[in-house]
Amino acid sequence: MIHVIGLAVGVSIKAMAFIAVFDGFVLSIFGFLMKEKTKTAWWIMVSGSFITVLILAFGAGRHYHITILGMAFSFFVIFMLIRRRREYVYPARILGRPEVAIALVTIAFTILYGIGGSLLFGDQFRPPITDLGNAFYYTGEVITTLGFGDILPVTMDAKIFTISLAFLGVAIFFSSITALILPSVERRLGGLVNRMEKRELKTLKDYVLVCGFSNLLQEYLSKMKATGTVVVVIERDEAKARSLRDEGYIVFDHNADDIDLLSSFDFSSAREIIIGSDDDAYNLIIAAAMKSVISDENRQKVRVLVVDPKDMVKFRIMGFSLINVSSVLSDSLYAGRNAPG
Structure with missing residues (x-):
């Protein structure tokens, strides 16, 4: 979603370059998960590669040859994924569970609630929130309880909205994030324990x-x-x-x-x-x-x-x-x- 938001608000070339680095990091992680041959990983990689092409296109600057090289590589990845799509037939181990689906819906709702409320009460903040970028920034600031203080609610309505968003962030958002991450952590720890136990089997x-x-x-x-x-x-x-x-x-x-x-x-x-x-x-x-x-x-x-x-x-x-x-x-x-x- 960060890619779409960045494009919508017309961020600078430097910002787009930073987003491209973040995008590459995320795709690298999902590229590692591709070895499980799941349908979900395939769709995420294809969608992410298309988004990468858009980021490179909108963020093209003086180093256009690097942009062209990056876009060509992204199209090559898309081509290979489509060509080998029949190999990705397994269900997702994590995303296929109902509690994970609920967690994803909760996270999406919390973010949309924060962005929508920030824009709705935009003129009741100082400075006012008038665009999607600042609305997303303020939502992230409240959900993560960072509280920089650069945007302040000045009316009771805005304050109540901010408190409700903070409660959503602490009580629901992070618990949902935990539901997504914990199974993977448990499997990794389980594998570590198994490796440690295997060393003691001879005794x-x-x-x-x-x-x-x-x-x-x-x-x-x-x-x-x-x-x-x-x-x-x-x-x-x-x-x-x-x-x-x-x-x-x-x-x-x-x-x-x-x-x-x-x-x-x-x-x-x-x-x-x-x-x-x-x-x-x-x-x-x-x-x-x-x-x-x-x-x-x-x-x-x-x-x-x-x-x-x-x-x-x-x-x-x-x-x-x-x-x-x-x-x-x-x-x-x-x-x-x-x-x-």
Whole structure:
């Protein structure tokens, strides 16, 4: 939005140059995010590149050859993005969440409320706010609580508007910004914690490793933890991983078939290894990865949950101990039926 505002108020060439630097910084960040191949990143980059062309066109000065070079590069970026548009098919991890959409709407509303109110009560400020640029400047000044004092409300209406905008800025605007930034920070910190924990995996002794979690394992793992056994879980579902971490388990929110991660473990020090998701197809992939990294002497420690009895034959070639969940349940029900009393 800063680009459009700058064009609307006819800012100077120097100001346009500064905006161009800011624009380049923002595009660099989104360029880094392009590796996730999301639709949102694609649209932002295309739109940002077009805006860059406009900024360069309106800010052209004596160094027109640099402007032409920048515009040519922007058009090249647009051309490449359009040419490879079919690669960007994944949904946005952050922008796709409803709370983030609400946060974006809140931020937009707060900015528009500030700009609109500043122009509406423009003659009640000293000096008066008569253009879009000063309205945007005053809105940012109030929302960020900087309070330079170069523009002052002099009537009660203007003062009430300023206070309401300040409340919006502190109570809503920054909380919305937090909702946008916090998930990314949490993922980065989570990755850092995982890297730190991976370095300590070689020091684990007599631990239980769970590759893929299902509720079928909940009671068993609780008993293991109650006896003081260290339980390490690799779980790709973020909600499950977060819940397990809160319960005191060492959790890696990662795919359990990641060979690099599995190679970080000292399996000779493990008490047992359980491949235990409720998806046989996923368990089969995990078992194949495990077979490629575990030694023959440690292979007997691996136990695999098999949900569908028809899949037993697929797992036998791995050489691991298999637990037929359906058979265990059937035996338990049958034993209960024939129990005395």
